[in-house]
Amino acid sequence: MGDSEHPEKTGESVPDASWPENGDQWSDKGEEEDDECELLQEMAEEDEEIDLYNEETFGLDEATSGDNPAADPMDLLLLCSDNSPTPQSSPPPPPISPSPHSSHSPSRPGSRVWPHTPTGRPQRGRAGRGQLFDDPAVVKTVEGRPSLKWMMAPQKSSRPPVASILQDQAIVGVIDRSRHGRVPPVSPNFLSPMRPFSTSRGRRGPPFVGSFNQRCHYQNPMVPCSPFRPQRLFSPQQQYNQPGGFLSPSRPPLSTPMPHTPKLMHLQFGTDSPRPAPFYSPSTNIMQGFRAPGPVAQFHPQHKRLLSQRQQRPHRKPVSWDPYSQIMTDKEKEWIIRLQMIQLQSKNPHLDDYYYQEYYQRIEAKLAEEEILGDRLKKEPPKLTTPYVTKALSYIPVVHIEGSLGQVAVSTCFSPRRAIDAVHANTSDEHRDTRRQRLEVLSTIEKLYIVLLEVEEANKMKATVSDKDEERRLMQNIKRKVDQLYNELRCTNLLDSGEEFISCLLISKGKSMLARLLPFLSPDASLHILSVVTKNLPVLMSKDTDEALPVLYPSLRAVIDRLAFSQLIRNLKEFTATLPDSKDTRLTLACQNKFGLSLLYALLSQGERLLSSDLPMEPSIGDFETWTDTVFHVARQLSQTTLVEPLLLPSNLLTLFCRYLDKRTVHQLKNNMESATGYLAVAS
Amino acid sequence: MNYMPGTASLIEDIDKKHLVLLRDGRTLIGILRSIDQFANLVLHQTVERIHVGKKFGDIPRGIFVVRGENVVLLGEVDLDKEYDQILQRVSIEEILEEQRTEQQAKQESERLKLQAVKERGLSIPKADTLDDF
Numbered sequence: 001m002g003d004s005e006h007p008e009k010t011g012e013s014v015p016d017a018s019w020p021e022n023g024d025q026w027s028d029k030g031e032e033e034d035d036e037c038e039l040l041q042e043m044a045e046e047d048e049e050i051d052l053y054n055e056e057t058f059g060l061d062e063a064t065s066g067d068n069p070a071a072d073p074m075d076l077l078l079l080c081s082d083n084s085p086t087p088q089s090s091p092p093p094p095p096i097s098p099s100p101h102s103s104h105s106p107s108r109p110g111s112r113v114w115p116h117t118p119t120g121r122p123q124r125g126r127a128g129r130g131q132l133f134d135d136p137a138v139v140k141t142v143e144g145r146p147s148l149k150w151m152m153a154p155q156k157s158s159r160p161p162v163a164s165i166l167q168d169q170a171i172v173g174v175i176d177r178s179r180h181g182r183v184p185p186v187s188p189n190f191l192s193p194m195r196p197f198s199t200s201r202g203r204r205g206p207p208f209v210g211s212f213n214q215r216c217h218y219q220n221p222m223v224p225c226s227p228f229r230p231q232r233l234f235s236p237q238q239q240y241n242q243p244g245g246f247l248s249p250s251r252p253p254l255s256t257p258m259p260h261t262p263k264l265m266h267l268q269f270g271t272d273s274p275r276p277a278p279f280y281s282p283s284t285n286i287m288q289g290f291r292a293p294g295p296v297a298q299f300h301p302q303h304k305r306l307l308s309q310r311q312q313r314p315h316r317k318p319v320s321w322d323p324y325s326q327i328m329t330d331k332e333k334e335w336i337i338r339l340q341m342i343q344l345q346s347k348n349p350h351l352d353d354y355y356y357q358e359y360y361q362r363i364e365a366k367l368a369e370e371e372i373l374g375d376r377l378k379k380e381p382p383k384l385t386t387p388y389v390t391k392a393l394s395y396i397p398v399v400h401i402e403g404s405l406g407q408v409a410v411s412t413c414f415s416p417r418r419a420i421d422a423v424h425a426n427t428s429d430e431h432r433d434t435r436r437q438r439l440e441v442l443s444t445i446e447k448l449y450i451v452l453l454e455v456e457e458a459n460k461m462k463a464t465v466s467d468k469d470e471e472r473r474l475m476q477n478i479k480r481k482v483d484q485l486y487n488e489l490r491c492t493n494l495l496d497s498g499e500e501f502i503s504c505l506l507i508s509k510g511k512s513m514l515a516r517l518l519p520f521l522s523p524d525a526s527l528h529i530l531s532v533v534t535k536n537l538p539v540l541m542s543k544d545t546d547e548a549l550p551v552l553y554p555s556l557r558a559v560i561d562r563l564a565f566s567q568l569i570r571n572l573k574e575f576t577a578t579l580p581d582s583k584d585t586r587l588t589l590a591c592q593n594k595f596g597l598s599l600l601y602a603l604l605s606q607g608e609r610l611l612s613s614d615l616p617m618e619p620s621i622g623d624f625e626t627w628t629d630t631v632f633h634v635a636r637q638l639s640q641t642t643l644v645e646p647l648l649l650p651s652n653l654l655t656l657f658c659r660y661l662d663k664r665t666v667h668q669l670k671n672n673m674e675s676a677t678g679y680l681a682v683a684s
Numbered sequence: 685m686n687y688m689p690g691t692a693s694l695i696e697d698i699d700k701k702h703l704v705l706l707r708d709g710r711t712l713i714g715i716l717r718s719i720d721q722f723a724n725l726v727l728h729q730t731v732e733r734i735h736v737g738k739k740f741g742d743i744p745r746g747i748f749v750v751r752g753e754n755v756v757l758l759g760e761v762d763l764d765k766e767y768d769q770i771l772q773r774v775s776i777e778e779i780l781e782e783q784r785t786e787q788q789a790k791q792e793s794e795r796l797k798l799q800a801v802k803e804r805g806l807s808i809p810k811a812d813t814l815d816d817f
Binding site for chain 2: 322324325327328332333336337339340343344356
């Protein structure tokens with residue numbers, strides 16, 4: 001509050017001596033009258049804003065409106081401002097001349113939190129209310145300076161930059177745009193609690209622009225003047241596109257002053273900042289009494305209905321026993337509801353709001369079932385539907401002001417705060433190497449997740465889309481992405497392990513990613529992954545601290561179920577082969593691991609299924625022998641060691657064993673397997 | 685009436701007594717007066733409640749404005765059920781004393797645990813060796 005205090009102090013001690021250099025243009029008796037004027041000006045300001053709102057809402061001409069509460073204060077204002085220098089008489093250069101007067105008043109302490117432009121009013125008052133909006137750009141630009149100047153008050157040198165702001169094409173452009181894109185008047189049943197300051201910009205010009213500018217940066221709520229007027233129009237969408245601009249109806253504390261330079265202003269309204277303009281275009285389909293924000297132009301009919309119901313609801317009388325009950329007014333509540341609704345609009349709800357969509361689909365499915373079974377339900381569960389909307393222009397998360405030492409974080413609703421730039425520190429410790437590699441692999445996996453999500457999304461859409469071309473395009477898209485995923489995952493090399501996929505398989509996220517990717521892969525690719533997993537089973541099992549391996553089971557099971565006999569044999573052989581660095585086989589190790597055992601069971605089950613089915617197999621030479629050998633080997637191992645409980649115990653395993661082994665062994669095996677699972681191994 | 689089915693909104697909770705748990709572990713109980721789009725809260729006639737074991741103590745705090753990001757959870761207090769509880773209310777001094785004692789005991793047990801683990805040659809894995817952060 002340093003900036004604001006300073007002018008106050010100077011205001012109190014030596015009002016006009018130090019401040020404006022052309023203090024001689026001031027009249028002496030301006031002093032005492034200004035005290036009164038200040039209050040009146042405040043009132044006049046409020047009234048004027050009411051009038052502005054009325055004008056916009058009802059489209060009435062100020063001059064013809066019977067309800068002109070501001071008339072009297074305006075007159076008084078006219079009176080007390082008579083002694084001010086007449087800016088109208090003096091031509092724009094020096095444009096500074098009106099500013100001393102108006103900046104003089106903000107120097108008054110206390111009630112003023114808003115650098116407003118008192119000079120403007122008398123001018124307007126004199127010109128007649130009807131001409132209030134004649135040429136706001138011209139009039140308001142003049143007024144704009146004082147506020148800006150005031151904010152930069154401590155320095156005396158601020159005048160030249162102030163002038164340059166107003167010559168800044170961007171700002172003037174904004175004003176012009178806002179003027180052109182005037183929102184059409186809406187019905188009195190207007191819900192929105194607040195007038196957007198951007199709209200008022202069209203009316204008032206840079207005074208609000210300036211202050212809005214400065215405030216919007218801190219997300220501070222702003223209020224034009226003391227008691228909040230709830231009848232303000234509000235367009236939340238516009239707020240979103242102000243960098244960091246959030247308006248809420250409460251009274252603001254004065255923000256800590258930022259070093260504002262004209263360049264910053266320019267940045268705010270310049271080319272790279274989100275433009276408020278598009279959101280000014282009057283929506284074509286304005287709901288009665290409710291203006292839809294933004295380019296969407298309308299809410300979903302259900303929304304409209306809900307909101308109109310809300311409107312028509314009689315005003316709740318304040319709860320008598322709670323004197324504080326209506327602190328938050330209805331308008332404020334509706335403002336927040338609207339804000340939240342806007343946040344829910346999306347182009348791709350299934351992507352953006354996945355959980356809700358899934359939940360709702362399940363509810364609907366359940367209802368559909370019940371409908372079939374029982375009687376029809378009268379009402380459906382209420383569904384939130386919002387129209388699709390093009391995403392807001394991407395904002396610039398960081399604004400770099402020339403000559404500044406750092407970056408200014410711009411916050412919007414989509415990104416409330418940007419953290420400091422985290423730079424990857426490169427350490428050369430050997431332990432760190434492993435960790436670093438893991439982190440690199442992890443970051444690759446995480447980046448690839450987005451691709452995977454797109455694949456799954458496209459797959460889902462493919463099922464629903466009817467157009468053949470679209471389908472083909474989607475399929476190509478899917479294929480491309482799947483290939484990309486496959487290639488990237490195989491290349492990540494952790495600790496020069498040499499084996500493909502291992503590095504990502506060692507990380508839990510990688511496991512789940514592969515599990516999700518497997519259904520999309522070609523048979524060869526998925527077979528390759530299966531063989532990689534089988535070969536490296538010992539490593540994977542030993543390093544699986546999170547017990548994440550089972551996540552691979554369903555997908556691998558699906559792959560196994562499609563295996564041909566010889567492929568199966570190849571994989572099974574791995575189990576019985578002795579490992580290079582130990583005397584164990586994969587088999588022995590697998591018995592102690594849930595996933596390994598389940599994998600083994602799955603393979604055996606598939607073999608049994610293939611053999612007992614009538615489909616012709618094409619076994620290679622030696623396949624059957626290998627198969628028989630393996631079965632014996634496995635049976636022996638399984639009956640000897642204690643087994644862990646597998647993820648799934650296929651039902652045809654014992655049938656398989658029965659065929660090859662004697663009864664006693666089978667019985668032993670059965671006991672062993674059953675003791676592990678607690679279930680009967682088979683119903684044979 | 686929820687205007688947005690399937691969403692969570694605090695609009696319905698206004699002017700009702702709520703219990704708010706903050707990220708720093710504090711428990712506040714107050715009447716929710718105002719909210720905004722970030723779920724910043726204005727609590728009225730707020731009381732900070734400290735729980736130690738089966739005892740609790742209230743420190744009257746007045747008006748609280750809580751920044752939304754610091755809220756872990758909040759829930760409406762059922763005024764009927766609020767007072768017939770197993771918990772026993774004590775004075776502020778007593779509860780603060782209890783809290784301090786509990787804190788000390790916890791630190792002591794942590795220290796002992798760490799020592800025991802070290803003696804056995806084990807180590808508690810640090811966060812950066814774990815997967816999936």
